Amino acid sequence: MSTGKFPTTIVTNTPVTQTHQPFACARTKIPTRQAIALISEHGDPAAEIGKDAAGGQNVYVRQVGEALAKLGWQVDMFTRKSSPYDATIVQHTPHCRTIRLIAGPETYIPRDELFQYMPEFVDALQKFQQKEGTNYPLAHTNYWMSGWVGLELKRRQNIQLIHTYHSLGAVKYQSVSDIPAIAQTRLEVEKQLLEQAHSIVATSPQEKADLENLVSRIGSIDIIPCGTDVSTFRPISKADARKQLGIGAKEKVVLYVGRFDKRKGIETLVRATGELRSKLEQGAEIDPQNLKLLIVGGSDPQEADGAERRRIEEIVTELDLHANTEFVGMVGHDRLALYYTAADVCVIPSHYEPFGLVAIEAMACGTPVVASAVGGLKFTVISEETGLLVPPHDVSKFAHAIGRILTDEVWARKMRKQASTRVHQNFSWTGVAIQLSDLYRYLLAQSLVGSGLKPVASSPAALVSKLIAS
Known part of the structure; x- marks a missing residue:
């Protein structure tokens, strides 16, 4: 979605x-x-x-x-x-x-x-x-x-x-x-x-x-x-997108887009982010303070999906990830492409997706995807070419896959180009x-x-x- x-x-x-x-x-x-x-x-x-x-x-x-x-x-x-x-x-x-x-x-x-x-x-x-x-x-x-x-x-x-x-x-x-x-x-x-x-x-x-x-x-x-709307979701300047959103050039941005629902697997992503930060603290080329998880979507905490949002916020607190996590909330259609473009990787940890619109929106903007190997995501995401597919619920494998993309800029740049091309050719x-x-x-x-x-x-x-x- x-x-x-x-x-x-x-x-x-x-x-x-x-x-x-x-x-x-x-x-x-x-x-x-x-x-x-x-x-x-x-x-x-x-x-x-x-x-x-x-x-x-x-x-x-x-x-x-x-x-x-x-x-x-x-x-x-x-x-x-x-x-x-x-x-x-x-x-x-x-x-x-x-x-x-x-x-x-x-x-x-x-x-x-x-x-x-x-x-x-x-x-x-x-x-x-x-x-x-x-x-x-x-x-x-x-x-x-x-x-x-x-x-x-x-x-x-x-x-x-x-x-x-x-x-x-x-x-x-x-x-x-x-x-x-x-x-x-x-x-x-x-x-x-x-x-x-x-x-x-x-x-x-x-x-x-x-x-x-x-x-x-x-x-x-x-x-x-x-x-997807390929006139809206298309490659634009990453530097310009980050400037408009106030995101620093050195930040490594992990993006989630979707509503708050247990089946969307947000808990898996948050725990994977925590595990990845711990690995970075042990010594890596990325400063753990620059790791940023943006959660875009969902409604007000008092709305129907508020209980799941509050549960996710508690997990963020449990893992001491407040400094690394931002709950962006709902984003206008005209600005959503900025978030996709500004991100280094978009993560779709769903337990099941018949298709997965977020995957092709992100790829259309040239952003690699890490997604659960379920349903239609196995069709939209070509593993190792436009992103990576990992087993659902598997925190460690999600952490590893996200880390691979964040630490290999040359490979990530190649995936960005391939991801955008695939969507524009097949999914308008x-x-x-x-x-x-x-x-x-x-x-x-x-x-x-x-x-x-x-x-x-x-x-x-x-x-x-x-x-x-x-």
Whole structure:
């Protein structure tokens, strides 16, 4: 996930119609635009990135939506309204908007408690369609609960359904000790999606393998990676970036970007930093006082992720790392590239990442990455060429890998160039949107000739009834 903010958008607290919306004229100039729905029930595309549950999924949906609009689609992105103070509709560009539907209380609700409100979400989406007179023959859903919404819409309206998991329960539950009550329902929905959606978009070969090995051998899977804004995340002068951020030229900067969540492995990074500092104190070419850990992202300590932030702060105190650590907090999108560029290494110690947007943002800026050898990170990071991959949770190996990059400037300089080249050649949002657009058009063409459709064995609504009854 990225912790930046998107550019200013036009918002309204009342439903925007063809008559009243600011871009109505621009929209009606191209009557041939096909409307499609991107559904992200908890990952609000218009949210402030890095706060509470806002992370990589929000970035993905927003960036894909805007890029698809540039390719000629009318893109409506549906999410759940989590605050009465949030605008009902946010118009990002003339042909791309976020629509917040009321489904349950208008307040933040943890993801594991949201599923019970998904029937309301479906009803609200259909009422919106009817009010606007808009037909969505295709929906691209994101995360398993949005996928459930898609399955229900497919049953009612026979839409073309494309799904991106963003996180796979069958993998996630292997790495956590506290399994939520919703786990079995999630696993059932994820299996239904693979077997019944018209296409699953996996963001890496590793995710496709996980789906086939852990979920089901039945299903159509296309590999289309995530992307990054290569116009924002690009190589710039490291000296200029440090000057703007007030970072000294001699400091060795280790960077973390992301929200506070145990699964992000921040504890591993903090302990690795402590171990590395101890080694430097024993004699090395780097002054241990110049070792700097910057933790960028997360929200206020009193917000939903505040408990994890406080836990990390306690570990910093335990290891006496206050002089070496700075909690930067949330950073605007326009300044995030400065932090990537100013850093000597960006560390992604996650226990699991289906893709890992931070990795390609950092590499796009020419910053080597040390990442856990899990999920999509094994696809985005080429070990020994654009960074290093190490086992998750392994404090000593993280410390060693970070130390290697910090102490070998010639090798690090070579990696910086290779990292930037890899991202700019393979991971632009425009390129991602072109692949998705081609997939959408293929599936819509299939629907017109009546091929490629898969029957829904049973109503996905039965899972809600099952959950309520249990």
